[in-house]
Amino acid sequence: MSFKVIPLDEALNLFEKEFEKVSFEFVNLENANKRVIAEDFYAPFDFPPFSKSTVDGYAVKASDTFGASESNPLYFKIKGKIKIGEYPSYFISSSEVIEIPTGGVLPSGADAAIMIEHTNKIDEDTVEILKSVAPYENIVRIGEDFEKGKLIFEKGYRLKAQDLGVFSAFGIIRIKVYKKPDVSIISTGDEIIHPKEELNLGKVRDMNTYILKALVEDSFANPVILGITKDNLGEILEKLKKALEISNIIIISGGSSVGTRDLTLKAISLLEDSKILFHGLNIKPGKPTIFAKVKGKAVIGLPGHPTSATLVFLELVRPLIRFISGEKNWRKRIKLKTTVLENIHSAVGMKHFIRVKLKGNCAKPIYGKSALIFPMIEADGYFEINEQKEGVLKGEEVEIVLFE
Numbered sequence: 001m002s003f004k005v006i007p008l009d010e011a012l013n014l015f016e017k018e019f020e021k022v023s024f025e026f027v028n029l030e031n032a033n034k035r036v037i038a039e040d041f042y043a044p045f046d047f048p049p050f051s052k053s054t055v056d057g058y059a060v061k062a063s064d065t066f067g068a069s070e071s072n073p074l075y076f077k078i079k080g081k082i083k084i085g086e087y088p089s090y091f092i093s094s095s096e097v098i099e100i101p102t103g104g105v106l107p108s109g110a111d112a113a114i115m116i117e118h119t120n121k122i123d124e125d126t127v128e129i130l131k132s133v134a135p136y137e138n139i140v141r142i143g144e145d146f147e148k149g150k151l152i153f154e155k156g157y158r159l160k161a162q163d164l165g166v167f168s169a170f171g172i173i174r175i176k177v178y179k180k181p182d183v184s185i186i187s188t189g190d191e192i193i194h195p196k197e198e199l200n201l202g203k204v205r206d207m208n209t210y211i212l213k214a215l216v217e218d219s220f221a222n223p224v225i226l227g228i229t230k231d232n233l234g235e236i237l238e239k240l241k242k243a244l245e246i247s248n249i250i251i252i253s254g255g256s257s258v259g260t261r262d263l264t265l266k267a268i269s270l271l272e273d274s275k276i277l278f279h280g281l282n283i284k285p286g287k288p289t290i291f292a293k294v295k296g297k298a299v300i301g302l303p304g305h306p307t308s309a310t311l312v313f314l315e316l317v318r319p320l321i322r323f324i325s326g327e328k329n330w331r332k333r334i335k336l337k338t339t340v341l342e343n344i345h346s347a348v349g350m351k352h353f354i355r356v357k358l359k360g361n362c363a364k365p366i367y368g369k370s371a372l373i374f375p376m377i378e379a380d381g382y383f384e385i386n387e388q389k390e391g392v393l394k395g396e397e398v399e400i401v402l403f404e
Contacts, residue, residue: 005280007387008351011291011316012331014277015323018293022179022248022324029167032159034220035177036326041153044170046143050087051106055138058097058119058127059110062135073120073128082107097127106139113138156328158220178326181221184243185212187228188236188254188264189304194228207306207373208253215313218404219321221249236267244271244295248324251317254304264301268292271299282387283351285370286312298324305370311353311382314401335399336381338363345391355379356400363400379403 024038053059059082068074081099082088090098092109100106100113115138118131146152152166153159159175167175187209195205206228216223224247229235236252243250252264268274268290275293285308290301300317302309322330341364346352356363358380368375381402385392392398 004276004278005282005287006278007282008315011278011281012319014291015320015330018277019298019320019324020296021326022181024176024326025179026174027177029164029173029175032164032167032175032177033161034158035175035180036156036158037153038155038176038178038326040151040155041167043146043148043150043152046148047146047169048140048142048144051139051141053100053102053104053106053113053139055113055115056102057100057114057116057138058129059092059100059104059107059113060097060129060133061092061094061110062112062133062137064094065112065114065129065132068129068132070130073130075122075126075128078121078125078127097129111135111139154328156326158327181248181321181324182224182246183216183221183249183251183321184224184226184247185209185216186226186236186239186243186250186252188231188252189228190231192228192254208302208304208309211306211310212251212253212302212313215310215318216251216321219318220325221321231263233263233267233270236263237270240267240271240294240299244297244299248297249317249320250294250297250299251302251313252299253302253309265290268294268299268301271295281312281316282349283312283315283353285353286315287350289316291316303370306373307355307368307370307376310376315353333401335401337397337399339395339397340365340392342394343391344385346385346389348390349387351387352385353382354385355382358400363398 027035076095076097079096079098080090082104084101084104087105088107090107092098092107098107112133112135114129114133120128120130122128187206191202191204192206193203199205209225213223213225226239226243229239265279269276271294273295277291277293279290280287281289286303288303289312292299298320302312319330339362341359341362344354344365355366355375356379357366366375366379381400383398383400
């Protein structure tokens with residue numbers, strides 16, 4: 001059996017061709033953070049729905065204050081006082097002001113507010129203005145935040161904490177969002193044991209399940225742990241069948257390398273309506289990756305080594321989760337530009353991922369075999385060297401993907 005190796009970009013391009021997005025549901029506003037909205041959201045009315053002051057002071061007609069200064073104060077009649085949360089019935093005429101608090105509704109006739117620090121109250125009926133203000137100064141106008149009908153959030157946008165305030169301001173307490181994908185996690189290997197078991201020579205405690213579970217949660221999906229499966233074709237097949245019944249995506253780590261124990265690929269191939277999309281990514285680490293479509297669902301066979309499994313998850317599985325979650329910008333990555341502290345060699349013809357630790361404004365490479373976990377916990381992130389390059393030189397600028 002040989003690898004059918006493809007470039008990472010080609011693998012990512014398969015998503016739109018092969019997989020459907022999850023369905024939608026409605027969630028309460030308090031549960032909508034980090035969810036992906038399933039429809040465009042337009043402002044249902046002007047916001048704010050009234051003009052308001054941004055300072056404590058006096059509502060004024062701006063043109064009446066022109067020329068006012070400390071050496072040439074202008075005097076105004078205090079017509080009244082506005083209380084916060086009340087809509088004023090006052091109308092301001094020339095040379096009149098109304099006391100107004102921060103957030104108070106601007107009365108008719110006024111088009112600005114002057115800070116109390118730039119005034120001097122002479123008596124209960126009179127105030128002197130010591131500074132001129134321009135029209136619309138120190139106020140927020142009606143519709144200044146959002147005009148009615150304005151597109152605020154596009155379908156496929158993942159909501160942030162501050163976005164929830166927008167829905168609340170418009171009185172929206174139920175939001176249409178895409179469902180969170182369910183992601184089954186299976187570990188395989190005769191040598192793999194549960195962390196609570198006694199460690200005998202030749203055995204390895206299961207690390208991948210817990211790494212992958214956390215990565216799935218960080219990707220805003222629901223992890224479903226299906227446990228450890230021995231290197232037995234029948235067991236792997238049954239576990240995969242169960243996962244297909246309950247999940248949108250299935251991750252199985254271990255058993256993806258070419259060799260006598262390569263049972264994962266065989267098990268996937270035996271499933272009904274199975275299509276192997278590729279067996280091998282043109283990346284290092286992570287080359288022996290399996291990607292299949294079974295009954296419309298994605299099945300990914302990750303390398304058994306934790307470092308390889310983690311990097312393939314970040315570069316392939318996380319974008320897949322984001323895609324089927326309905327996220328519009330599912331390819332978007334936040335990267336940090338920095339320079340490397342030493343020369344790094346890589347072989348032409350394969351994309352290399354180099355783990356790094358940040359040192360001030362520079363990045364120091366962290367070397368280590370993919371079977372080791374230490375290089376991953378020591379690193380702050382990683383960058384890629386593309387297939388056409390033989391490496392990077394000391395001082396060369398690179399873009400770091402930070403571990404979250």
